[in-house]
Amino acid sequence: MxxxxxxxxxxxxxxxxxxxxAEAVKYSASFPRALAMVTWFQYAMSISALNDGGxxxxxxxxxxxxxxxxxxxQSKSIYEALPEDTRKELASEDYxxxxxxxxxxxxxxxAKRKEAERLSAVLDGIAAAPRSGPRQNIVGEGxxxxxxxxxxxxxxxxxxxxxxIGIRCVKCANHVIPLSPCRNCMGGYYLLGTDAWKxxxxxxxxxxxxxxxxxxxxxxxxxxxxxxIMRLKAKG
Numbered sequence: 471m472x473x474x475x476x477x478x479x480x481x482x483x484x485x486x487x488x489x490x491x492a493e494a495v496k497y498s499a500s501f502p503r504a505l506a507m508v509t510w511f512q513y514a515m516s517i518s519a520l521n522d523g524g525x526x527x528x529x530x531x532x533x534x535x536x537x538x539x540x541x542x543x544q545s546k547s548i549y550e551a552l553p554e555d556t557r558k559e560l561a562s563e564d565y566x567x568x569x570x571x572x573x574x575x576x577x578x579x580x581a582k583r584k585e586a587e588r589l590s591a592v593l594d595g596i597a598a599a600p601r602s603g604p605r606q607n608i609v610g611e612g613x614x615x616x617x618x619x620x621x622x623x624x625x626x627x628x629x630x631x632x633x634x635i636g637i638r639c640v641k642c643a644n645h646v647i648p649l650s651p652c653r654n655c656m657g658g659y660y661l662l663g664t665d666a667w668k669x670x671x672x673x674x675x676x677x678x679x680x681x682x683x684x685x686x687x688x689x690x691x692x693x694x695x696x697x698x699i700m701r702l703k704a705k706g
């Protein structure tokens with residue numbers, strides 16, 4: 471009762487409500503099932519209110535959002551186990567709709583944040599990647615294979631696949647060094663990126679390892695740029 475009574479519009483009371491609900495749910499197994507469900511539900515709503523959830527859960531810090539979801543899922547599981555007649559008595563609160571709406575929104579937000587974290591990790595990998603050093607197999611000096619390639623002109627989000635992309639040696643005439651699988655994870659796709667020195671790089675889509683130079687057997691360190699990225703011609 472203290473927990474339910476602590477819910478109000480002031481931040482102080484939301485803090486008290488969260489603390490009281492956290493204590494109350496320890497004993498919820500002994501509650502009537504409907505009261506246990508409502509207690510867990512109000513606990514979740516107090517977590518949202520404490521963190522200024524308002525009309526959207528976007529403002530909740532990730533840790534608070536994760537706690538909100540775990541608490542609300544507990545309430546939902548109790549609700550779904552209630553007898554049909556008890557759920558009908560609770561129909562005016564439309565708990566089923568509230569569970570679906572809040573959990574779906576939380577799921578979208580969490581997925582978006584995880585994707586942002588993944589992209590951030592990839593960018594960190596690009597920034598940390600060394601600017602030089604071979605990361606591809608080296609084709610013999612002077613090997614004439616440039617006639618098999620044409621300029622790729624890739625766009626920013628294009629996946630560059632091993633076996634179809636090479637880097638033109640700026641020293642050897644008519645010589646292209648084919649991309650090989652990532653030496654770190656054997657990934658077969660790269661994306662264009664930029665390292666900490668603003669140099670164009672290729673970054674593995676699987677592990678985030680990147681490089682800005684491709685070393686040829688002739689000793690030339692070849693930069694990744696629009697006039698050196700080549701694409702294998704389609705066979706006629």
